[in-house]
Amino acid sequence: MSADDQRLIVECLKGNPNAFGALVRRYQDRLYHTVYRLLDNAEDAQDVVQEVFLNAYQSLEAFKGDSQLFTWLYRIAVNAAISHKRKQRQVVSLDATRHGERGAEPLDPSVQTQPGYALEQAEQGQRVWQALSRLSPEHRAVLVLKDMEGQKYETMAEILQVPIGTIRSRLHRARLELRALLEEDE
């Protein structure tokens, strides 16, 4: 754990909430990107990340410093996102789509107004997002962590709290499933 993180945590434990604000600013972007990739929804991702920080704040005393603070936060965030996705699957969205098309999101204009974003993602990216969204939350999580976040098996195992062998087999199944879904679409 970095000295800065350690200092900020000590400050938090002494009762200085601004120190926690600094920790939030330090990690919010990375966590948000990961959660967004798991949820594919900007607002949900923001909500989940916010809840993650609140949970982390309450459990800060339990953080022993054995791992990086980010890994610890990451673990909370990924599990929260997977849990959110599971719940979401049970809800029929009013604005959902059919035929595997992506959902109503992004309603967020920020996504749409990024120059070139829609164009670049429109064709191939769209298909990959669609396929990704059809995977189970666990399979999606390992693909996001591995390919999009570039995490190692070991870190992934720590984040998802499963053995390395499970990560490896999940990735294997996730890749083949993604391939099959993309082939369906081709």
Add this chain to the structure above:
Amino acid sequence: MLSDRDREILTAYVDGELSSRQRRYVVRLLHRSGEARLLLEKLKEDSGQLRRLEAPPLETDLAFPVLRTIAERHLTIQRPSGGRSSGIYPLWFGAAVAAAALFLIAAGSYFFFAGVLDREDAARLAQTRKVPPTPGPQPADESPRIVEKPKEEPARESMPEPQESPAQPPTQVVQRPVEKPVRPEPPATKEEPVLTAPSMEMFKLETANVALPVTVKLRELNQDANRQKLLKEWRQDTAFRLELPCKDGTRAFERFQKVWKEKGNSLLIDQVAQGRLKQPRFKTNYVVVAEDLKPEELLQLLHQLAAEDKKGEAKRPPDVQFDALVSTRMTKRDHKELSELLGVDLVAGGAGQGGANRPEAGKVAAKPTEHHALALAYNPVRPRPGSAEVKRFLESRKPARPGTVQVLLVLRGPSS
């Protein structure tokens, strides 16, 4: 055909997590198997595509809302518990105490109620078989008597007499007091607890006025019966929710927009809705808020929309968007939803439709005027009120003319 093991090692190769020995195996596998080469190529391609997928940047600083929530909810850093197993009592002790307490309560209840019921039964029995205080010979009457003397009295004489004390009067036949026929006793003389449920409040039936939705096929609006049905309905109230299920929300909205503007009306389109209109591949539902419409004007508008939609039949493939129209009177829930969509309570607002000065329905409207409407992307779960267009719409509102209606028109595409 690749074995599962080969496939797994190929996916791990893509992950970049193989030992040098495993990598050498993959190289040999790729050398001898075209299928392996093809699969690896595809897997690498998929992985590359995943890497290229971008997430939008986080536009707000979460530190502020997080700290605010911590303050609002009075969240504190929780001290980790020392572990339950390290306590004075083992874990099973609590369960055992709870089970014992439950058993004692159950046993106590059983004995208590059993005792009470026994006493009550005994008292009731004694009451019914109570012997009168003067058991002397009863005057003869016509009612049947039960005599204690057994029927085999003659035979009894031959049996040895029981030894009796001299002081005891000679044995005589004692007649049992006559048991009167059982009659219900008046409550004033005997108050016996009656086990019944407490008196229940009578369920009072009330009449509910339920306005049923009116459903017509949009293309059948040229039929007089349908037109009259809708006009009659729209003259009954001042605010209506019209649901127009459609095949594609964006295409349907464009069709509506065309018809609306052809009538010389203005339409303010919210920024989010504008964005969605530029992204037709995203399925979107739209809602249009229009006010100050006479029922006849509304009917004419929908009729024209039906005519416009019918033109789509000639296209190849056919491009027909609408089917049925469902009109319901706006409920409190609809009003609430509208308020959430706009970010303002129109009813409380005063001006325009549904305001405090809303004219009486059914009266003849004044001269025709240009109508303003507001279009929003319909997402009642996450409304985004307060856009510039919403503000402009609210500012342009005027007191409604008599006999006009407020309309919440929902263009709803198919959901999954």
